[in-house]
Amino acid sequence: xxxxxxxxxxxxxxxxxxxxxxxxxxxxxxxxxxxxxxxxxxxxxxxxxxxxxxxxxxxxxxxxxxxxxxxxxxxxxxxxxxxxxxxxxxxxxxxxxx
Numbered sequence: 001x002x003x004x005x006x007x008x009x010x011x012x013x014x015x016x017x018x019x020x021x022x023x024x025x026x027x028x029x030x031x032x033x034x035x036x037x038x039x040x041x042x043x044x045x046x047x048x049x050x051x052x053x054x055x056x057x058x059x060x061x062x063x064x065x066x067x068x069x070x071x072x073x074x075x076x077x078x079x080x081x082x083x084x085x086x087x088x089x090x091x092x093x094x095x096x097x098x
Contacts, residue, residue, distance in 0.1 A: 006045065008046075009044045010041065042060070044059070045059045045060075047059075069097065074095060076094055078093045
C-alpha cells in the first residue's frame, strides 16, 4: 500500500493543523493536491510518500487572513448553557473566522 499525504504543521509547535491525501488523477504518477486553508499563520508543509519527505519538503508556507469574515465559518465559544429565561444575563465570545 502506498501512502501519499500532505500535512500543514504549525511552524512554532510542529503540531499538525491540516492533513490531506494526494490523488493521482492522471494515472501516470502525477499527483495533485488542493486545499482551502481555514487558519491563517506560518506553517511547514510536508509532502510525503510512504512516510518519506519529497524533494525539499517541508516548505515554509504563509497563509494570510482573508479580507472578510465568514459568518458560517465563525463560532461561539464559552457559551455554557442553551437554556435561559427573560432577564437573564448572557455572555459569550464570538470567534470570527475567514
